[in-house]
Amino acid sequence: MPDADTIFALATPAAPSPVALIRVSGPRCAAICNQLCGAEFKRSSVDCRISLPLGEVPATAWLLPGPATLTGDDTLELRIPGNLAIVRELETRLRALGARDAEPGEFTRRALDAGKLDLSRAEAVLQLINATDEVSRRQAVADLSGETATRIGALAEQLRGLRARFEMSFDFSEEEHAESLEQRLQADLHEFVSGLRSVVGADDPAPRQAKPVIALFGPPNAGKSTLFNALLGTPRALVSSTPGTTxxxxxxxxxxGSHVACIADLSGVGGSDVDLxxxxxxxxxRAMQADVLLLLCPPEGSEELIEELKELxxxxxxVRSRAMWVRTKSDLTFEQRANPAGLEEVSLSALSGAGLEDLRSRLEARLDQAASGCATSLLRMRSAAxxxxxxxxxxxxxxxxxxVASDVRRALTALDEALMAEAPGEVLDLIFSRFCIGK
Ligand SMILES: Nc1nc2c(ncn2[C@@H]2O[C@H](COP(=O)(O)OP(=O)(O)OP(=O)(O)O)[C@@H](O)[C@H]2O)c(=O)[nH]1
Ligand SMILES: [Mg+2]
Structure with missing residues (x-):
């Protein structure tokens, strides 16, 4: 990701509202601000009028010079009336001025790269965006403040002490007070476990009322019913080459895996929908309710599906964080283009069975995550281990x-790993692909 790029995204929901906020970040911010607002200013805010094809639009611009910004780069925030036509015109203007559309999560990722956030906090941003219940929200706020990492760091030190006492206890195992020493150690370990449990959140699991839902969503004839049958291993749904069958x-x-989910084969959607x-x-x-939303893209093309994803x-x-891109009918095409939505993806043929195992294991991971009631956090996952x-x-x-001593050693390794704020590139890519644009 070249850091010389200036990126922008709508930070407020893409819906009519009194105010829309577009965030711009990168070296061209000052130049863009001056060209848009016709004002020479170096920092803080200015009220101005931006000239767009629709007419002159009132705006407030804040220019914040780096490095004391979230991303570490110069940042420009533009507050305009929350009308989508105005937003689109301003976005076109920003592109003309040399900025480009941000990728999902790119602002947070830049903050991570600039050392403004550690991974656990970057993940907490994602958790907070996706939190649907009070427990997840509280956890995310604690993670975001760095409080969780601090508490787990302190616990790791405590466990290091316990490990040393375990090692020492072997040296005294022949002595007469060895038994009481072991008992004290066991009691301290129990106390430690309840302390760790309260941080990891296992004391307070988010209650799940119903089975998780996996939805098969996509244009007519994408192969939804065929995949539905292939996953179930039985011909439950009607399959036909006529679009609009389901x-x-x-x-x-x-x-x-260990989950029982409800899988839903849905009617086709999009411009080629014969039922209009x-x-x-x-x-x-139904797709909006899904815990895992499979977006089925046939070899014919992705435009219809992209439009549908935008609508959702x-x-x-x-919804992005629950979605996965599934390229169907891989037996008919050799094309291996990355999906234009930038989502986790899998390519399969429900007819030949190729790729089905890959899909199953990804589904299992997603269901594990849905069952834990919050978005992935490596810190929490490893601490939970x-x-x-x-x-x-x-x-x-x-x-x-x-x-017990050997498990204490392994647990300490897991906690130390949890605290390493480093993750391999592809884990980062996966985490960030599940962010919303503008975050
Ligand atoms: N070659 C090939 N054909 C497939 C594959 N999956 C589905 N098809 C064919 O594509 C056509 C449509 O399949 P369906 O599963 O009915 O598609 P659908 O998405 O459920 O369609 P609607 O219910 O109409 O929205 C059928 O002729 C299937 O045999 C596949 O993996 N490979
Ligand atoms: Mg069907």
Missing amino acids: RDPVEADLSI GRFAEAARA QRRDAS ALALLEQATADPDTPHEV
């Missing part, structure tokens, strides 16, 4: 002391 949704229980929207609207409504995002921007190890080690009082 009308009312067909739903069934699907076992994936009668069933498509119900399909969109207009209703709820967080440490917690699981220690809970297992302390569950049975007869577990040999050496086994």
